[in-house]
Amino acid sequence: MVVSVYAPASIGNVSVGFDLLGAAIQPITGELLGDVVHVKVCHPLPSHQVDNTQTHQVSLLINGPFADKLPVEAEQNIVVMCARYFLEQVTKQPYQLELALDKNLPVGSGLGSSASSVVATLKALNLAFDDVLCNSDLLKLMGEFEGKISGEIHYDNVAPSFLGGLQLMLTDLEEVSSSIPAIPNWYWIVAYSGHSLSTKTMRSLLPKQCALQTSLEAMQRLAQFVHASHSGNAEMAAKALVDVIAEPARAEAIPGFVNAKQALQNIGVLASGISGSGPTLFAVTDNLALAEEAQTYLEQNYVESQLSGFSHICKIDNQGCRSIDTADQKE
CATH class of the missing domain: 3.30.230.10 (Ribosomal Protein S5; domain 2)
Structure with missing residues (x-):
């Protein structure tokens, strides 16, 4: 079997x-x-x-x-x-x-x-x-x-x-x-540019020390996000999603990220950031039409199809890993 x-x-x-x-x-x-x-x-x-x-x-x-x-x-x-x-x-x-x-x-x-x-x-x-x-x-x-x-x-x-x-x-x-608990009406847009970045290399860019104020802000934002998620406060959760430690150190090392993030902000997404150590970018919005607009921009300006880049509009997957019938896999 x-x-x-x-x-x-x-x-x-x-x-x-x-x-x-x-x-x-x-x-x-x-x-x-x-x-x-x-x-x-x-x-x-x-x-x-x-x-x-x-x-x-x-x-x-x-x-x-x-x-x-x-x-x-x-x-x-x-x-x-x-x-x-x-x-x-x-x-x-x-x-x-x-x-x-x-x-x-x-x-x-x-x-x-x-x-x-x-x-x-x-x-x-x-x-x-x-x-x-x-x-x-x-x-x-x-x-x-x-x-x-x-x-x-x-x-x-x-x-x-x-x-x-x-x-x-x-x-x-x-x-x-x-x-x-995830905010139920959020759409998560992910865009993989096609570039490959080493996790070890990207971790080496991180600061060895952080200022006390930066550390405090990072803790406050994580606490705010967790509290907002448990209370179902989508606005508070979105406002918390700002990376004050890793993203400032990594953004310039990811081709096209800085410009894409600014463009997504102009489009009106609730928040955006680096998925893991990159180069995949993620953004969240509660509006499907806006998610589609953001995806279109990313497809045209961030994803490099010749490098096998791609993008998806997603929801949180609450099942995790599971047994599948291979006949159920979609192309």
Whole structure:
């Protein structure tokens, strides 16, 4: 039996929550914006078939529009790394796995590309092994492997991609994140320019220290956004969405971002910012016609189609990762 799991794209930071806040998104067209992993678990291997150098035998087939951006060698792919580590945690019996990855998110896009692959892989494996790990343990594994890509563990992409919705990261060792109610009538426009930016490089641009006043404003804005979201105060939530730490340091390093942000403000969106470490830009509005106007501008002035850029009008995806019938996937 083949288990197929989809993990949605995510907006990391959401302006006010650097490494602390993330949102899973779903295009309003219904198409899937995220990676899909297919897992087939073969019977446990007889001892005489076990390779002395590899306890488990794992193969990987990669498809999708961004497959060519991944390492050719399967053992260098985080999907295979995830599979091997998962098996080491849950069984002493050697297995043979056949994996397939539909790579639908561009690498280095700021849409949680690596997180989507990690979440889909570990969720699919856990389902294939009869939910041997609870959700909290599974989420911690996801964070650990996301850290292998970015250089340090943070959950603002893996938590929303796994659990759905808006997720606020916690310091409690038992609970990694807490769900925040999203403003229901907001549209989230995302535009990937087509450029690829290294998360590690973009993190290196951040200030090593912040002035006390800047830190206080950042905390106030995050607190205001969380309070407004829980109370359903859309106007207050929108006013809070200003990044005073990461965006000022990164904006000039993202081609076209500064001009696009100003143009979106002129169009009348409620707020805009950098998704994750970029170059994807996000904007929010409560008006579909205005969202379409903003998307048209971004398609014409920010998205570079020759570089496989794209844009979507989205809503918050409250489901998170889930099993899918591959026949349900839309082109």
